Amino acid sequence: MNSIRSEMPPDMICTIAFKNMLHDPVRFLVTAVGIGLSLVLVTVQLGLLSGFDRTISAMLDHAKADLWIVPAGTDAFDDPATLVSSLRYRALAVHGVSSVTPMLVGFAEWRKPGGSTSVIVVGTDPKSGVITPWDIAAGSVSDLRAPDAVAIDVSYSHQLGAGAIGDHARIEGQFARVAVMTKGIRSFTTSPYVFASLSLARTLLNADASRTSYLAIALAPGADPVAVKQTLAAKMASVDVLTPNEFRRRNAGRWLFETGAGIALLAGAALAVLVGSVIMTQTLFASVNEHRKEFATLRAMGSSKSFLRAVVVAQACIGAAAGCLIALIADVVVVAASAHSSMPIHVTPLLAAVLLVLAFAMSIAAALAAATKVAHVDPASVFAQ
Amino acid sequence: MMHSAALEADNVEMVLGRGASSVRALKGVGLSVAAGQLTLLIGPSGCGKSTLLSILGCILTPTGGSVRVQGCAASGMDSEQLAELRRRHIGFVFQSYNLFPGLTALENVRTGLAIRGRALLDSGKAARSALEAVGLGHRIGSLPSQLSGGEQQRVAIARATAGNPSIILADEPTAALDSEAGRGVMQQFRRLAKDDHRAVLVVSHDARALPFADRVISMEDGRILADTAAAEIGAGCSGGVSPHA
Numbered sequence: 001m002n003s004i005r006s007e008m009p010p011d012m013i014c015t016i017a018f019k020n021m022l023h024d025p026v027r028f029l030v031t032a033v034g035i036g037l038s039l040v041l042v043t044v045q046l047g048l049l050s051g052f053d054r055t056i057s058a059m060l061d062h063a064k065a066d067l068w069i070v071p072a073g074t075d076a077f078d079d080p081a082t083l084v085s086s087l088r089y090r091a092l093a094v095h096g097v098s099s100v101t102p103m104l105v106g107f108a109e110w111r112k113p114g115g116s117t118s119v120i121v122v123g124t125d126p127k128s129g130v131i132t133p134w135d136i137a138a139g140s141v142s143d144l145r146a147p148d149a150v151a152i153d154v155s156y157s158h159q160l161g162a163g164a165i166g167d168h169a170r171i172e173g174q175f176a177r178v179a180v181m182t183k184g185i186r187s188f189t190t191s192p193y194v195f196a197s198l199s200l201a202r203t204l205l206n207a208d209a210s211r212t213s214y215l216a217i218a219l220a221p222g223a224d225p226v227a228v229k230q231t232l233a234a235k236m237a238s239v240d241v242l243t244p245n246e247f248r249r250r251n252a253g254r255w256l257f258e259t260g261a262g263i264a265l266l267a268g269a270a271l272a273v274l275v276g277s278v279i280m281t282q283t284l285f286a287s288v289n290e291h292r293k294e295f296a297t298l299r300a301m302g303s304s305k306s307f308l309r310a311v312v313v314a315q316a317c318i319g320a321a322a323g324c325l326i327a328l329i330a331d332v333v334v335v336a337a338s339a340h341s342s343m344p345i346h347v348t349p350l351l352a353a354v355l356l357v358l359a360f361a362m363s364i365a366a367a368l369a370a371a372t373k374v375a376h377v378d379p380a381s382v383f384a385q
Numbered sequence: 386m387m388h389s390a391a392l393e394a395d396n397v398e399m400v401l402g403r404g405a406s407s408v409r410a411l412k413g414v415g416l417s418v419a420a421g422q423l424t425l426l427i428g429p430s431g432c433g434k435s436t437l438l439s440i441l442g443c444i445l446t447p448t449g450g451s452v453r454v455q456g457c458a459a460s461g462m463d464s465e466q467l468a469e470l471r472r473r474h475i476g477f478v479f480q481s482y483n484l485f486p487g488l489t490a491l492e493n494v495r496t497g498l499a500i501r502g503r504a505l506l507d508s509g510k511a512a513r514s515a516l517e518a519v520g521l522g523h524r525i526g527s528l529p530s531q532l533s534g535g536e537q538q539r540v541a542i543a544r545a546t547a548g549n550p551s552i553i554l555a556d557e558p559t560a561a562l563d564s565e566a567g568r569g570v571m572q573q574f575r576r577l578a579k580d581d582h583r584a585v586l587v588v589s590h591d592a593r594a595l596p597f598a599d600r601v602i603s604m605e606d607g608r609i610l611a612d613t614a615a616a617e618i619g620a621g622c623s624g625g626v627s628p629h630a
Contacts, residue, residue, distance in 0.1 A: 009508075012492075012499045019487030297483035300444055301545075302472025303500045304465065379444045382479050383435040383556045 017314030020291055031283040035323025038276030039359055040330045045269035047345035049262055054346050056188045056255045060248045063131045065216035067229055068242045075254040078120050080105055082211040087236055094231050096223030101128040102212035106205040111170040112161030118191040123201020130216045133195045138165050139180035144197055149179035151195035171204045188255055277362040280319055284370035292377055300379035309371035316367035320359045390417035391455055391552050391584035392441055398449030399436055410436045412607040423578040423585045425594055428604035434588045442475055442554045443467040472501050476545030478555035482537040484529040490516055490540045491525040494547050501548030515543035519573055535566025542573050553577055555587045571597040
């Protein structure tokens, strides 16, 4: 017997799937909205995670260092122990090291009229360019060379009681003047960053010249970072020598996972995926039940099981596509609304791709369960009993 | 005119259920359905008509006996092979039409064509022809809900015949229709048998179907009681209705 291909043309699969879904427009809308909202929830959770990661790592992402020497066990950029400053000269003696820039980071009290707030002072030589304020709204980096000059972000103006160039403040009892304003440099903690020169930072943090928080290493052209790192680590005790990526991972891991913030966000995202999958599964099962007789008819007519499964999977894909469209519109609104908040939702192209894959993965996972059901539809059930 | 057997059943047995609750639904049934004939299978509810139709349509596998479709033995085939046999040779028409409610008449017929492997490009044309053949060329864009019961059944007939299967099996196709619509549907079945030379088997307990039959098979308690040519039944069965009206 010559075989007759029973594969349904894709356009017929899509037509049947689409019309099966649209046959009950209210249910279709509820499904699409349900999937869309679960995707929005996933976007918010993962977007917050991405936003947190970006905020947490902003200093390290903007730093110009090939290697970092940090106090042993340091896992958070904002809250370091201190190093002996003289390590700088031992580092400079290592072959392949071009420059070593000390950096001082620490919490301080910013006094403002009527109260005070905690800030994180970041001090380094502005001429070195290792970490200088970015996204400058007023003033320039060179203004930080003045002995009392600091840079703050406009988003903390209210918290700091200073919102313009020339405003004054007292940090740990020392006089400081706002010389640079940035826009968008946020801190993951509630304490705003305050940029200062290294010497002013020493004063503000009451740290003598023998101590520093970090040493930022710039390598000579052609130097092997791995070899230099190994040499530095071998020559110095009680320090960790880290690549920028290693420091970034430690810092992000500390805030996102040791504090539980990231776990909570990931758990929320997983829950949203679960809810979306349940909604899709429920819809597909209901659709298969509703069209059971038509599916049984197709089977009686000689349709293959794979065709019936294809219709269900196509239905799932249509639901996912509609959900993605709703989520896209909602996400644009949510991301725009959060852009200038203290918790910006950051959607990268990678995250968008992950969400798209996730939407279709959860829909198809739901479809596989329903497809099992449709494949077992009894064609004999179409006959009058 | 010689009528070759398109469908044959030999000593078919069917036991439904297991153990003490099992029921012997068919008891050694043998029959053949010939091309060019409209065969009517009648009998009271529960006599085994639909079970026999399912077996002849290669949907159910009998517990005993054999079935041959266009000379091909269905015994021993798995479910996908039986599906292949159905889509090659058999078109089905059901009591409640079983059309996809969201698809137009044309799309429902195209579904039948697509199952039979008809290429995408000519399926629209073939579906249109099938609908024109049942007098619904003007309703191709209508949804089932926009059609009367008789029209829906004619769409189902167009779907069953699209792709040109040689055997049409119909299960109580007029049960849900008024007399005029039922007559129209039976005329379509007669056309399929006479004009297209297909083997048509209609299960019915609707006496209005009798005038259209070439042959009437009566069943009771899982057995065939009588297998009679329409001519032998006589004009009394027709109730004065001409099958050619």
